[in-house]
Amino acid sequence: MQNRTYTAEAEPGDEVTVAGWVHEIRDLGGIAFLILRDATGKIQVKFEKDEMDEDLVETGLGVSRESVVSVSGAVEEEPRAPTGVEITPESLEVLAPADPELPLDPSGKVDAEISTRLDNRTLDLRKEEVQAIFEIRAEILRAVREYFREVDCTEITTPKIVATGTEGGTELFPITYFGQEAFMNQSPQLFKQLMVGSNLERVFEIGPIFRAEEHNTPRHLNEATMIDFESAFIDHHEAMDVCEGTLKAAYQAVAENCEAQLSLLGYDDFEPLDESFPRLTYEEAIERVNATGEVDEQLVWGDDLSTEAEKALGEDIGSHYFVTDWPSEIKPFYIQDHDDDPDLSKGFDLMHPRMELVSGGQREHRYENLVAGFEQQGLDPEQFDYYTKMFRYGMPPHAGWAYGVERVVMTMLGLENIREAVLFPRDRQRLSP
Amino acid sequence: MQNRTYTAEAEPGDEVTVAGWVHEIRDLGGIAFLILRDATGKIQVKFEKDEMDEDLVETGLGVSRESVVSVSGAVEEEPRAPTGVEITPESLEVLAPADPELPLDPSGKVDAEISTRLDNRTLDLRKEEVQAIFEIRAEILRAVREYFREVDCTEITTPKIVATGTEGGTELFPITYFGQEAFMNQSPQLFKQLMVGSNLERVFEIGPIFRAEEHNTPRHLNEATMIDFESAFIDHHEAMDVCEGTLKAAYQAVAENCEAQLSLLGYDDFEPLDESFPRLTYEEAIERVNATGEVDEQLVWGDDLSTEAEKALGEDIGSHYFVTDWPSEIKPFYIQDHDDDPDLSKGFDLMHPRMELVSGGQREHRYENLVAGFEQQGLDPEQFDYYTKMFRYGMPPHAGWAYGVERVVMTMLGLENIREAVLFPRDRQRLSP
Known part of the structure; x- marks a missing residue:
């Protein structure tokens, strides 16, 4: 027209x-x-x-x-x-013409269960507050990509059909690929690392990842959109700077360009993230959790942060924050350990007060250490030969991270269920539409 | 550092x-x-x-x-x-340190087979002319997204794990999804159509698609990156305008921002696409093919354009061009036919002189016609109920198209093999890295 x-x-x-x-x-x-x-x-x-x-x-x-x-x-x-x-x-x-009987009321006057809404997403998205969520999501993606380009990143696309998973055989969806066994990729991790060893040096990717996790919770998805960053010649501290930068750019852009959408969602006082994100070591974090008195069982060194602990710490800190220097044994093989203390890794997480957003770290770039790390975690390095062998030809020190855009949308807008941040979510029960 | x-x-x-x-x-x-x-x-x-x-x-x-x-x-x-x-x-x-024996010479002094190059992509991408291809690819994606936003599109992400394929059971990779049969999606087609029926109205998506085609040719991939556009309240002519706009924006951006990369690839005289793309009807196209005298067998109405015919026509026209008004029976069920001539569809293709780039068209938005179309093509409309039922609740007239970014990179840069435009291509033989 x-x-x-x-x-x-x-x-x-x-x-x-x-x-x-x-x-x-x-x-x-x-x-x-x-x-x-x-x-x-x-x-x-x-x-x-x-x-x-x-x-x-x-x-x-x-x-x-x-x-x-x-x-x-x-x-x-x-x-x-x-x-x-x-x-x-x-x-x-x-x-x-529309049938007079609608399976969902787009005026929003009649409440609907999330399941009915997702079955009828076309009608659900005729509600302006639902529309607003997805317009904000698009603005977040735009702002993050723009930030990446400002810090010299090249956009890449890595394969979603792979022969081996990033972290071994668990949580993978198997595919039949012309008679061969293959999997849907659970993370671009290994591929983006291969690219920082090339002339591209500094890369980002925004694309789907697939996790066959059995969880069915308001914060887990089996298919999500991941924002991945990886760069040569930086350490985990600089990776955290870039991570903080992308999130601040996203909040800033939404504050500037999505006033109408925020207002529809009840955010007339939406604030960009101006303050630096506090950076706590894992040791400081567990001490602080224990000091809140909000957890049933005191944490000891080596424990992962439970949902309860994350909640207590998030309420105590009240803003986004990083947790650094995690115990090596609860971080994956590709995270580098401190040379002077191999029990301590250079991995970090970025937390929103409500939940974990980001996992990242300095990567192990030394061939021998990397292969030893595979073996320590019970993985067969031979299966990952396409990856490890490139570490023999000049792999620079590098660091990176990844976060799911759905959790950013969810925490930014205070959504109760992560499914509200996905057009057509995939979970254990839901495969259609 | x-x-x-x-x-x-x-x-x-x-x-x-x-x-x-x-x-x-x-x-x-x-x-x-x-x-x-x-x-x-x-x-x-x-x-x-x-x-x-x-x-x-x-x-x-x-x-x-x-x-x-x-x-x-x-x-x-x-x-x-x-x-x-x-x-x-x-x-x-x-x-x-790097091993003195390298599987590939990044200085480019020693030629390597494409297969060796893909096995060692990290080293291959240390050649500046290979790096240039992927920097240009990233610039194309940036420019196309910017153009989409200028014409009021919202970026969406649709699921890659689906219960049914867009065009039935052929050419799909099967997945085991928590014990259920599922597939990797071959196109966002049905999902983007569901979104133009919502308040979003006008959407784009850039993401992976998966096709279990048996072809193993220099121009086919089993996993590709698709640029999808769909809009309510437009017809196929306006969809072609947007399509032409995105490609021109991409060429313009590459001409302006990738001078060094173009020069490395031997394009010191790279020209943006300034002229309008000619629009031929299918009937005009086959007449013109026959008139070239370059095809062994004369085309008759109803024939698809063979590779040979595309080549003859491409050489004759010498620029990008659209072919419109295709026979209905060689276009999919979701393409609308002309009301005054049901044998003629409102589908179009965009051709580069070397090959087809884009498929698009005005869509069938009327419930009864859509369901009849399914049956005509031997598909069971019940299986697509999640899609067809939304057409009963006010689905506006709409049109759209999709093209693979790899073919744009390939034709823009004169690459011989589409695998040169993908970091880690997937084909019948290649599943790793």
Whole structure:
């Protein structure tokens, strides 16, 4: 529709054609209103029954809610209309009638279970507050990519069909690949590392990852969108700087460019992340958790942070924070240990007060140490030969991290369930749509 | 390395630390040079043997090619050096030694088969002309996304694990998903259509697609990166406008921002796409193919364009061009037919003179026609209920298209094999790295 005008751009005095969904019809007797909704908002269409063509009135007021119509006519100021303007229609065309029985009410007046919403995502996304979540998600991705380019990263795409998983055989979905066994990749980890050994040096990727985790919780997904970063010639401290930079860029961009969306979601006072993220060592973190008195069992060195511990620490700190220098044995083989204390790794996590967001660290770039690390974790280095052998030809020191965009959306917007941050989530029960 | 300087930024008079790979060592007797390479270029490091610390000379000149080193010292002008400057080292550290035997020569002096190159992508990407391809690819993605945002598109991510394929059971990789049969998605087609029926209206996605095609040719991949566009309230003509716009934006951005990379690849006269792409109907296209006299067998109405026909037409036209109004029976069920001639569809292809790039069209948005289309193509509409049922609740007229970024890179840069445009290609024989 070459000449279609968005409702938000219809100005008094214009002759326009608008098109969208029938949000509501209010019939007051001699006068009636059709509220038409499109991606940009809503506009009132006025029907003065006695003064207008009978067929036009009949079609316009007889159409069912959520049908798609286009309306042509003059835009006039009307202070009593919801947006201050209204259209007096000269013509109206029904482009796609809707069944009067809808499986979900897009006006949001009737609450729906998350499961019904996900089964009917098309209708669910006609609610402007749901639309707002996904517009904010898109803005986060845009801002993060822009930040990556500012710090000299090249965008890469690594394969999603792989012969071996990043961390061995667990949590992988098997594929039949022309008669061979293969898997859907659980992380670009090994591939992005191979690229920092090339002239690209510093790379990012935003793409899907697949984890056959049995969890079915409000914060886990079996398919997620991962933001991955990896760079040669930096250590874990500099990797944390870049990580903090991307998140701050995302919050800043959302604050600047998504005011309307934030307002719909109840954030009239959304604040960018101005403060530096505190960086605690793992040792400091467990001491601080124990000092809160909020955990049933005191943590001892070597324990992972439980959900309960994360919650206690998050409430105590009240902002994003890093935890560094984790025990080596709870970090994967590709994380480098401190040379002067092999029990201590150069891995880090970035935590939001509600949950873990990021895993990262300085990587082991020395061939012998890397192969020894595989063996320590019970993995067969031969299976990863395509990866390890490149470490024999000049692999620079490097560091990186990854976070799922869904958890960023979820924590930024205070969503209860991570499924609200994904158009078509995949979990143990849900494979369709 | 907080204070590392890229070689391209080392200016005479600076004291710098540079880090990278040992590209070459030239020993002339009393004087010797180490050429150090990083992501931005190369720099000469000078060793005057009699005037410098013996250990420093021994380490610097004893290191094997492709080892990773960092060098600190003063930058001086030196007209005879390849970049006009050189470093006199005060210290040199070997960060990662390389085996003297390399499986691939990153200097490019020794040719390698594509298969050896792909087995050793890390080393292959130390050639600056290979690096250039992937920097251009990243710039194409950046420019296309920017264009999409300029025309009001929202970025979406649709699932890659699905219960049914877009076009039925063929060419799908099966997955075991928690004991259920599932597939890797061959296209976001159905999901992006579901989104144009929501308030998002106009969407794009750049992500992986998976096709279990048996082809093993220089232009087919089993995993590719697809650029998908779909919009409500437009027809196929407007979809072609957006398609042409994205490609022109990509060429323009590469012309403006990748001069050095183009030059490395031999394109000193790279031209953006300024002319409008001709739009031929299918009927005009087959007539024109037949008139070239370059095809063994004359085409008749209903034939698909063979590789031979595409080649003849491409040479005749000599630029990108669209072919519109294809026979309905060779287009998929979701493409709308002309109401006044159901044998003729509103599908289109965008062709580069060398090959097909894009498939697109006006979609069928009317529920009854859509379900009839499924049946005509021998598909069971019940299996696609999650998709078809949304067409009963107000699905606007819409159109869209998709193209693989690899084919754009391949045709833009005149690459012989599509595998040169993918970091880690997947084909019938290749599953690793």
